[in-house]
Amino acid sequence: MKSLFKYSAVALGAAFLTLLGYHITHEQTVVYTPLQPNTINTNFTPNTTTKAISTDFTTAAEKTIDAVVHIINTSIETEQRSRNFMEYFYGRSSPEYPRVGMGSGVIVSSDGYIITNNHVVEGATTLEITTNDNKKYEVEVVGKDKNADIAVLKIKGDYNFPYVRFANSDNTRIGEWVLAVGNPYNLNSTVTAGIISAKSRDFSDYDNKNQSFIQTDAAVNSGNSGGALVNLNGDLIGINTAITTNGMGTFIGYSFAVPSNIARKIFEDIVEYGNVQKALLGVNGNGLNASFAEELGIQETEGFYVAGLEIGMGAQEAGIKKGDVIIRIDDALIRKFSDLTGYLGSKRPEDIVDVTVFREGEKLLIPVKLKRTPFINYYGMRLRDMSNKELENYKIKSGVYISGVQNRRLSIRGIKKGHLLISVNGESISSKDDVLALNEESINELEFMNTNGEKMRFIFE
Structure with a gap:
């Protein structure tokens, strides 16, 4: 689970925004004191003919639950421990153990394309989904946008699945009823209701990412990440991504979703072009x-x-x-x-x-x-293409320019702005499009050139 920000509020106390992870909490007993009505004089005539807006959620729920899946992410982690002197010469394998994470995803096409959050599938060795009828399927990652926290998956094989249709999230209105559908705490196909509390909510002050979320008060908890936020027609208006919490990872009133227009554009870019067209x-x-x-x-x-x-x-x-x-x-x-x-x-x-x-x-x-955009973000580096003049000045035939480094593993090894990335896994890099075609998770070798023309190669285990 990732923490995105902390803030103070009189009513909420200390709280912070967190990506939906895995937590357990205990129920608390709350004592309610009924309010005593006060009689006041008014200088207006109340409108007694206002019609109540329908709050029947059954149609939207029925259209959505069969298209929301439970995602199981299994990764293999290596135990970090100190090594003695002899192990540096003769080697010794560190213990490995499986780590299982869970989240949600939304089927958005009949042939089995799924949109979820990037943090739900990040680092996965294997991915498996379970549909609402308890059938299990293997999936593959088609592409990701880490900045938007969106990933696109594809169910392996030929099937015909129920799916959720996209709505235009620009047309949503504050106060509109919405449903959140997902799998919190492994409770499959859970549906909660709320309203849109705000639009274009931005947390760039906390995570340096320029994002724009739909804020709702629909109850969302651990395991809801990547699930659907739908309108009363059962159409997709957002991908549930984050919540405000009390520090224990449990919902305390507000959740946040990537708008469907952004998610849809990322999905279509990845399927059509293989990467996101920014x-x-x-x-x-x-x-x-x-x-x-x-x-x-x-x-x-x-x-x-x-x-x-x-x-x-x-x-x-x-x-x-x-x-x-x-x-x-x-x-x-x-x-x-x-x-x-x-x-x-x-x-x-x-x-x-x-x-x-x-x-x-x-x-x-x-x-x-x-x-x-002239820049891409890859492996914690901000990269751009080089002009022929720049390549000539560096006396090199190919490479991409590093305009910033946020990856600590690289920065502590001296990689910084002005250096060049010239190869990944032994393959020469000519443009940022070459870089985008490579999977970050399969990186085991990077080669750089510094401003003095010296080459540096790093091998990662």
Whole structure:
């Protein structure tokens, strides 16, 4: 189980956001004191003809439970222990033991494609799923997006499965009823209900990832990761990913789901292209609030303030300027940074979007063609392609440039910004697309070149 953030709140006490893992808790006895009604005088006439909205969840539940699967992730871990002097020369195998993790997944096509969370399947030696009728199937990982925490699986063999249809998550509304379907604590096909509490919820201050979640109060617990969040039609609006907890990993009121538009785009990219096609607008800046707007001397308190532009990217070429405030992209309102990243997360390179900005009190509509991100994240490294001039300066025929290192195993070995990655598992690397085609989990050898032209090779057990 992963912890994403900690925060303080008067009503909740100390709590933190965690990916849905595996915990056990004890029931507590809660004593409720009934409130005494107070009689007050009102100066308005109550509306006595308001119709109650239907809260019949049976149709949505019946359409969903057969398409939500239980995922069993078995990995082999090696016990870490100190080694004596002789073992370094003659070797001695460390004890290995199986580790079993469990989560949920959603079948999204009749031929057995499944969307789940990346953290549900990460590190798996073998993966197995169980459907609602207790049948077991082997699955394979088709692709992943670690930043979005989404993985795509495929059931091996030819079958015809029930599946959940995608809804347009942009059309969801705060206050709308939703169902969470998954397998908490191995309780298969559990359905809980709640409402959408917020949209475009962002936790980048805690995990350095620009994500945009749907927040709900549907009860979600350990084992729900990768399960379905559906509307009352039984259509998929999100993939349940994280919860707020009391430190024990148990649900205390709020859960968070990757919007279906983002999950669907990742799924389609992986199936069609083999990797995720990330599109960039090419702007830098911050979401606005009252204090930031006052500091900038502008009237707008909502939107995305453009503090800079990336040269050669779509925004700069289309005429967006520093100081513009982006308030809408197509039909999506942009009130904060996560609105921007959430909407762009459903787009591909070469897509054209209509960007509405405020500029010196005037509202402008600017069409922008999105471009491919020049960077990829791989094995804790931020990589980009190299120009012919750069290759010439490094006196090398192929390689990719390292613009950042977050992998501690590499950084403590001296790998840093400015170095080149030139081969993986003995295979030369010519572009970031070559890197994307390689499975991170099968890495056993990396070769680098530093700024002095010296090559460094690391072999991982």
